[in-house]
Structures are given as structure tokens and as C-alpha cells.
Amino acid sequence: MESIIKTMTWNAKAEQAQRTLDNRFWNSSIRMYDILTPCPGGSCNTIFHYWWMAHAVETLVDGWNRTGDSFFKQRLSMLHQGILTRNGGEWPNNLYDDMEWMAIGWLRAYEIDEDETYKQTAETLWEDIKTGWNEVMGGGIAWQKTQLDYKNTPANAPASILAARFYKAFGRKDDLEWAIKIYDWQKEMLVDPETGFVWDGLNRLGDGVIDKDWKFTYCQGVFIGAAVELYGITGDKGYLEDAKRTWHAAIKELAMNESGLMPAEGGGDAGLFKGIFVRYAGELAQALNDGREVAGILASNSSTLWSSISNPDEALFGKSWDEAPTEDVELSTQLSGVILLETAALLEKQGLL
DSSP states (O other), rough: HHHHHHHHHHHHHHHHHHHHHHHHHHTTTTTOOSSEEGGGTTTTTOOOOOOHHHHHHHOOOOOHHHHOOHHHHHHEEEEHHHHHHTTSSOOOSSSSHHHHHHHHHHHHHHHOOHHHHHHHHHHHHHHHGGGOSGGGGGBEEEEEEEEEEEHHHHHHHHHHHHHHHHHHHHOOOHHHHHHHHHHHHHHHBBBOOTTTOOOOOOOOSSSOOOOOOTTOOHHHHEEEEEEEEHHHHHHHHHHHHHHHHHHHHHHHHHSSSSTTOOOOOOOOGGGGGHHHHHHHHHHHHHSSSHHHHHHHHHHHHHHHHOOOOOOTOOOOSSSSSOOOOOEEEHHHHHHHHHHHHHHHHHHHHHHHO
16 A cells, blocks of 8 residues: 555645545535634534635636546536525625635635636635825735724735736736736835745734734735746736745745755644645746746645655645644635645646656
8 A cells, every 4th residue: 555655646645635625524505615624513613714724726726727627617506606605695804815715715716717707706806905005114915904003915916927827817007017016015115125925914903013023924925926927928027036036035935854845834724835836836937947846846845745644535624734634624624735735736737847
């Protein structure tokens, strides 16, 4: 059995992770994922994790892109209905970053087979997101509608990614202008000019202070992602250099060992952070002339994660990628593991692994 596990392709491992996600978390009665497994009788679904479901959308898109299997298309259709119902029949909410994650996911879904429903969902969210920009702290999109003077990376770098992708999809000049404007503010205000490390936010307490002690993997990931998007559109190598600097700063500051193992940042929302980081690091690996260094670190994390699971037929992932989960597994941490393996499968297909 051990030799079979070692010889499995990343494609096969990603597929097993997707099947475990579906078998252990999908809840047909609400057309969404349970936020915990086990979740007897749906007892864990008292909280609606909108942004977790947004990353579930992207994870299904990963599987659909990798396989072309209609299973993923059907799940996306049901999930779209389930989220809309749970959110009261509309898509916007109070948190700008939540809406950005959701819009990115549905825009990606639209790009596979041009389902106009998904396009309209992403467009509706994008129009609402743009209302978050204001001139407090020199610009930037607010984190939430009830705190318009607090600006952070999770509300700005993904917005730049989203705007850039709208431009690539539909060619609207104003979307590219938004992408650049947001990126420029993000880089000026929340990226360390000495190292490229990305800070979380500023003015959270109304005092203009930058939260430099909040060091999260996903902040690095989304800035890398925005830089890679703009490099791909403009061909300006300055963006690629930005992405590379932040990648190296992230590994130096956050990696747990010489192999580049990403840290255990906790459960709940933090369980998703590493997954976001590796998604955009994977895009950097593909954008580089030689992305094998980046791909190698992602492969090392993937190998560590896969080696940690206690049962390859039911691939459940916990907070630490080098340890099997010893308690109930949250959807956030499970999604991060699936994203990592889907990224490895993509890099394998691209010949980088």
C-alpha cells in the first residue's frame, strides 16, 4: 500500500482530496458544504461562512479545469443556488473582501463554459465592491461597509486580481485602471519597501497604525497574485519582480523549515490562509521563465501534507500540513489542503514537477 501511495500522481492525489471533500462535507439539503466534519444532522451549520464557500467555489473550478468532469459543473450549479438562498436571495454582504473572493470564484466558473448566471453574479459583486474605495488613508478599498476608514490587504489585493481578470475577460479599459489603481495603493501603503513583505492593514483602530505584527501567508499570496495578473496583461517586468520579492520575503519570514513548510496559522478563517498563498504562488511559478524553485517548495509542502494523512482513501487535512488531524476537521483547513494538491497537479501538468 505504501509503495502505491508514493507512486500516485499529483493528479490522482488531487482527485482523491476532491472526493473526500465531497463525501465528508457536501450537504445536499442546504446545497452547500458543512463547515465541519463530522457534522451530525447539520448541527455545525449555525454559522454561515460566506467566504469559505467562495473558496469552495474556486476549489470546484480547480477540479473542473483539471478533469472536465461534469460532476464539478453540477456541484457548482447547486452551490450557487445554496449560497444565494443562505445569503437571503442576494449576493452582496457587509465585507468587501468576502465579496471579492466570491466574485473571483464565479468569474472563474464563468470562464469555463460562459454561463451567464455566473457572469452576472460576479458583475453584481464587482459593482458593489467598487463602492468600498474612498480617500481615507490615501485611497484603498475598505474592509467592511461599517468601517470605511480601515483598509487592509485582504480587501485590496484580491480586488486588484478581480479587476485585472475582468479586463482580461471583457476588455474594459476601466477594469484595468481599477486593477492598477488598487495595486499601486496596496504597494505604497502595505508592502515593506525594504523586503517586499506584505503587511495586513492600517488604521484598524483609527490611529493610522499599520498592523506589521500580523504576518499572514494569504496577504503575501494575494499581492503575488495581483502582481502576476498585471504582469501578464502589461508585460511590465516590474510587476514580476514585485511578486518574486514578496515570494522570497514570505518564505524567509514564514516558512517553518528549510523545505519551505508553511506554518499552522490556526483554525477557523486562518485555516484557509495557506491555501490562498499556495494558489497564487502556483501562478507565480507558471509566470516565471524557470519556476522550478517555487514549484519545488510547493511540491515539498504537498508531499508533507500527503504523507501526514492517516488514510489515503479518505484524505482529511488539519491545521498543520505535517500532522494528521486528531480532531474534527474544519472546511477551511480541508479546502486549503485540496487547493495545495490541485496546485501541485497543475504544476505537474505544466511540467514544473
